[in-house]
Structure formats: C-alpha cells, structure tokens
Amino acid sequence: MTRLVLLGPPGAGKGTQAALLSERLGVPAISTGDIFRANVAGETELGLTVKRYLDAGEYVPDSVTNAMVRDRLQQPDAAAGFILDGYPRTTEQVRELDGMLAESGAQLDRVLEITADTDELVRRLVARGQAQGRSDDTEDVIRNRQRVYLEQTAPLVQVYSERAVLRSVDGLGEVAEVTERLVQALDAVVDLREIRLDDVRAGDAVAG
Numbered sequence: 184m185t186r187l188v189l190l191g192p193p194g195a196g197k198g199t200q201a202a203l204l205s206e207r208l209g210v211p212a213i214s215t216g217d218i219f220r221a222n223v224a225g226e227t228e229l230g231l232t233v234k235r236y237l238d239a240g241e242y243v244p245d246s247v248t249n250a251m252v253r254d255r256l257q258q259p260d261a262a263a264g265f266i267l268d269g270y271p272r273t274t275e276q277v278r279e280l281d282g283m284l285a286e287s288g289a290q291l292d293r294v295l296e297i298t299a300d301t302d303e304l305v306r307r308l309v310a311r312g313q314a315q316g317r318s319d320d321t322e323d324v325i326r327n328r329q330r331v332y333l334e335q336t337a338p339l340v341q342v343y344s345e346r347a348v349l350r351s352v353d354g355l356g357e358v359a360e361v362t363e364r365l366v367q368a369l370d371a372v373v374d375l376r377e378i379r380l381d382d383v384r385a386g387d388a389v390a391g
C-alpha cells in the first residue's frame with residue numbers, strides 16, 4: 184500500500200516527480216492542479232467555477248477542492264494507493280483528507296516535502312511559463328502563488344512532522360537525482376517497519 188502526499192512550493196517539481204514515482208510505484212499520481220486545468224480547458228462547470236482562482240494564483244475554495252478529491256479517490260485505480268500532488272494545501276484540507284482515509288480504514292504512509300529556494304523556484308516557473316504558456320506562470324501571479332503557499336500551505340509541514348510521516352527532500356539538482364532521494368525517503372518506511380518487526384521477534388524470544 185502506497186499512499187503518499189507531495190508537499191512543496193510552486194516550482195519545486197512536485198508534478199514531475201509525482202509522474203516518475205507513479206511509474207515506479209505503480210499507483211496513480213493525482214494532481215489537483217492538472218484536474219482543474221483540464222476542466223478549465225474543457226469548459227466544464229467545474230472549470231468555469233475555478234478559472235478565476237487559477238488565473239489569479241489563489242486557492243480554489245476548500246469545499247470545491249475537497250469534493251473533487253473525494254470523488255477522485257473513490258475511483259478504483261486509487262484503491263491500492265496514490266500519490267497526491269497539490270493536495271492537501273490548507274489545514275481544512277488536511278482534516279478532510281484524514282476523514283476520507285479514515286472512512287476506508289487507510290492512512291498516509293509518507294508526506295514528502297520537496298524543498299528549493301525562492302530564487303530557483305521563480306526562475307523555473309518563469310521558464311515554464313515561456314515554454315508552456317501556463318496562464319499562472321507570469322511573474323506577478325508566481326509571486327502571489329509563493330505568498331499563498333507560505334501563508335496557507337507551509338504550516339502543513341509542521342502538522343505532518345508532528346505525525347512523524349514527513350520526510351524533507353532537497354529539490355535542487357538533476358530530476359533523476361531528486362527522484363532517488365524521494366525513493367530513499369520511502370525506503371525508510373520499510374526499514375522502520377522491519378526494525379519494529381525485529382524488535383517484536385526479539386521480545387518474543389526473550390519472553391519465550
């Protein structure tokens with residue numbers, strides 16, 4: 184079972200790494216940003232609702248985002264695990280995700296934070312804006328997205344760190360290097376479980 188959340192500021196490389204980890208782990212990458220953009224492009228009702236938030240670099244209201252994620256996580260392909268890219272982003276979304284997982288008796292295995300300094304982030308996003316023409320990759324909107332991230336999402340690092348599921352990974356360097364760091368941060372999950380199992384066996388041996 185692989186239930187992961189990728190956390191990190193705009194431009195940290197969550198989308199790129201989510202796709203690579205998805206292939207490697209065989210679970211779907213679920214990007215709320217991608218789903219919103221697809222709906223905007225398709226001019227669906229959801230797309231019309233969220234367009235102005237995306238264009239301004241503001242968060243879509245929690246009620247809208249939560250309902251969308253709930254629906255997506257109920258799809259059969261997410262039953263065995265998932266990589267969430269871009270959700271949760273507010274403490275209210277954390278609560279909501281906790282509820283969704285509890286309903287199916289599941290829990291998060293890891294929250295992986297990808298870090299990078301602000302200058303590098305802005306540089307990457309400006310470059311992406313030029314290459315892909317994303318409407319929110321202009322300098323003004325990028326600054327706003329960074330600000331919103333600091334205010335609303337950065338506090339989640341503390342929340343997940345207190346639950347001991349958080350691992351922080353340096354997002355600077357080659358894409359493949361960063362992927363390896365993330366995979367290493369996952370191996371630690373298995374290692375910890377093995378250690379606990381050994382402890383239990385050692386305990387049994389002593390008791391028996």
Ligand code: ADP
Pocket residue numbers: 192193194215216217219236237240241242243244248268269270271272273276319328
């Ligand atoms: P980035 O992380 O580079 O800003 P994303 O593709 O993850 O890009 O998100 C793009 C936009 O989609 C956000 O600026 C926001 O408007 C909206 N969005 C994505 N995820 C969420 C979320 N969990 N809550 C609210 N809005 C979201």
